[in-house]
Amino acid sequence: MTFDVPDASYYGALITNDSFEILVRKNANTGEGLFLRWPHDSDTRPDLLVQSCLDKEFGVNAQLIEGYDAIVFIKGGSLVNFIVHYLGGDIEAVGLQWVTLKTAWELVFKLEDHEVLLSDSASLGVLDRWIRNRRRKIAEESFDGEQKKWLEKFDRLCDRVRYVLGRDSACYGGDGLYSEYIKSIISSAISTMKEQEDLDLYLNDLFGRTSKPGRSAAREADLIQAIHVSLALSSLDLYNAEYTNHVKECRRVLGFLVALENIYGSSSLEIRRRAIEGGNGRWRGHDKAGRIKSDQIKVGQVKSIESAILKVLEDKKLYRKSDRVDVIAGKIAGAVQGEISTLGLGDFFVDKDLQLFIWHFISENKVARGLIK
Structure with a gap:
C-alpha cells in the first residue's frame, strides 16, 4: 500500500495494538518526547522509512495502517505521523512500554519541555481520534438497526456528561460513550452497585439526597455520584435491549446534569473554579495554591x-x-x-x-x- 502524505522534516510512528494500548518511550523527558520519529530521507519513501527504522532500530514488526495529512510542528521543523499496528518485537529491551490511552495523556502533560509537550499532544490527538473511531466501528458492528438508533442518542448524552464532569488532564481519551473517562465512570459505578447489600435502598437514598435544594459541596457530590450510577444503569439497559428502562435512566441523568449545571452557572468565582476542575467540590487532590500563584x-x-x-x-x-x-x-x-x-x-x-x-x-x-x- 502506498500512502499519500505531505512532505515534512520528520515522519513518525504512532503505534497501537489489538487492545488499543499505545507504545511510548519509557524515558520521555530526554527532549525526544514519547513517540518515535525519524528525519526525512529524500531517497526513501516516507512509509518505507518508518517501517525500516522500526525494524532496524527497535526490532518492531509492524504494519502501517494510515498516513495523516495533518502536519505537526515540532522542534526542528514539521512532522507527519503514520498510524501503525504492532505485530511483534521485544519492546522492553529497546526502552519502550505499552500504556493505556488515559496514561498516555497523563504522560504527555508531565513532559518538562513545553515545545515537546505541545507536539506530543498534537500527535496523541491524531492517534486518539483514530482509536475512538475504530472502537466506535467495532462496537457498532455488533448492534442491530434499533440499537444503533438508541446508541447514537446515548453517545451524545455521554459526551455531555464528559464535558460537565471530566475537565482535568486525567480525563483525556476520546469522547462520548467510547471515551476512557466514560468507561471508567460506568465501570466504577457498576462495582459500587455490586457492593451494596440492598441496591434499591442505596439508589433511593442517593436519588433522594439529590432532590434537596441548595448548592452545597455535599449536594454537588451526590449529584455527581447519581449521574455516574444512572449512566451505568442506562448503559446496562441499552446493551440488554431494555429500551424503556434505558430511556428512563437517560432522562434521570439529564435531570441531574441540569441541576449540576445550575450550580456551576453561578456567578461565584469559587464555584466556577470548582466547575472548571471537574465539579468534585474540591481540586481533585491537586494543591490549590500551587495551581495558580495567587490565592486571591x-x-x-x-x-x-x-x-x-x-x-x-x-x-x-x-x-x-x-x-x-x-x-x-x-x-x-x-x-x-x-x-x-x-x-x-x-x-x-x-x-x-x-x-x-x-x-x-x-x-x-x-x-x-x-x-x-
Missing part, C-alpha cells in the same frame, strides 16, 4: 485572560476545525501567553496550567466553541 484571583484578571483566548481563537490559521479542543489549546497556548504577557499577566499561571485553562474555557464558553466550528 480577581475576576477582572480572569476575564482579561478569557478575552485574550477569544482574540487568539479568531486567527483560524493557528488550528484546524477538525482538531480536538485539547489539541487546539496546545496549539494556541503560545499565542495566548504572548497576549496576556502584554497585559502584565504573563506569570499568572504555573507550569502547564495555561494550556489546561484554555481547554477548560473553550469547553464551557459558547462564544469560544462557536469560533472553532
Whole structure:
C-alpha cells in the first residue's frame, strides 16, 4: 500500500495494538518526547522509512495502517505521523512500554519541555481520534438497526456528561460513550452497585439526597455520584435491549446534569473554579495554591485572560476545525501567553496550567466553541 502524505522534516510512528494500548518511550523527558520519529530521507519513501527504522532500530514488526495529512510542528521543523499496528518485537529491551490511552495523556502533560509537550499532544490527538473511531466501528458492528438508533442518542448524552464532569488532564481519551473517562465512570459505578447489600435502598437514598435544594459541596457530590450510577444503569439497559428502562435512566441523568449545571452557572468565582476542575467540590487532590500563584484571583484578571483566548481563537490559521479542543489549546497556548504577557499577566499561571485553562474555557464558553466550528 502506498500512502499519500505531505512532505515534512520528520515522519513518525504512532503505534497501537489489538487492545488499543499505545507504545511510548519509557524515558520521555530526554527532549525526544514519547513517540518515535525519524528525519526525512529524500531517497526513501516516507512509509518505507518508518517501517525500516522500526525494524532496524527497535526490532518492531509492524504494519502501517494510515498516513495523516495533518502536519505537526515540532522542534526542528514539521512532522507527519503514520498510524501503525504492532505485530511483534521485544519492546522492553529497546526502552519502550505499552500504556493505556488515559496514561498516555497523563504522560504527555508531565513532559518538562513545553515545545515537546505541545507536539506530543498534537500527535496523541491524531492517534486518539483514530482509536475512538475504530472502537466506535467495532462496537457498532455488533448492534442491530434499533440499537444503533438508541446508541447514537446515548453517545451524545455521554459526551455531555464528559464535558460537565471530566475537565482535568486525567480525563483525556476520546469522547462520548467510547471515551476512557466514560468507561471508567460506568465501570466504577457498576462495582459500587455490586457492593451494596440492598441496591434499591442505596439508589433511593442517593436519588433522594439529590432532590434537596441548595448548592452545597455535599449536594454537588451526590449529584455527581447519581449521574455516574444512572449512566451505568442506562448503559446496562441499552446493551440488554431494555429500551424503556434505558430511556428512563437517560432522562434521570439529564435531570441531574441540569441541576449540576445550575450550580456551576453561578456567578461565584469559587464555584466556577470548582466547575472548571471537574465539579468534585474540591481540586481533585491537586494543591490549590500551587495551581495558580495567587490565592486571591480577581475576576477582572480572569476575564482579561478569557478575552485574550477569544482574540487568539479568531486567527483560524493557528488550528484546524477538525482538531480536538485539547489539541487546539496546545496549539494556541503560545499565542495566548504572548497576549496576556502584554497585559502584565504573563506569570499568572504555573507550569502547564495555561494550556489546561484554555481547554477548560473553550469547553464551557459558547462564544469560544462557536469560533472553532
